[in-house]
Amino acid sequence: MTTTTAPLRGKALLQKLKELAHLPRRETAKQCGYITGSGDSERVNLTDFYNAVLAAKGLELDPEETRDGRGREATYRVSVHANGQIVIGAAYTKEMGLKPGDEFEIKLGYKHIHLKQIEGDKPTEED
Template sequence: MLTGSDLLAKVKELGDVTKSDLVRACGYVSAKKDGAERLNFTAFYEALLEAKGVNLGVTGSNSVGKGGRRLSYVATVQGNGNLLIGKAYTSLLDLHPGDEFEIKLGRKQIRLVPVGSNEEDED
């Protein structure tokens, strides 16, 4: 997927093509479960706006971690049983080494609450 000045240059180079061809040529394509092609128009337009200097101020799916990769907001239990959150997420929350959290367990969920905070204040 092209981003930044590369994306702007490709859009300019392609000129007058259909929106679908433009999205496809810039690499905003994924595969559906049945193997069919899915054009990711939203991601393309968000990247285009960002390349033009328009910041929508949206966090979450648009957050970028190390190497410019978008954060997935999915964590997988590793083979040794550990659940790794990662620096990109702790940086987003301005967490530092030594910060402590109370672990709240629910039905198939884990909630981390900063020690000494009011749980209702978090969200």
């Protein structure tokens, strides 16, 4: 018999995992409410359980499904626009701590581009 009716999520799930660390995975998932069906047809839903554990720890496997349309997650991919430009979005520049006016030297390699931030007046030479 399960101890919960609705599947646990977030901090409550992580706390319950600590309490049930001695149990096998299927029993832990069952105790956390990740079951479908009832009686003899009762099944443990390990996929939803694992996804909930990952989400509780801050890792979303399918972020597109949980988005509400008000913005996008950074994908760390860019594409060349029709006018030939490559745009690096605000999410990336914010993460790197860049400010308007920061300059970069472009170094072309075989199938890659390196952007090296210019410190002061002179570009850095590392390659």
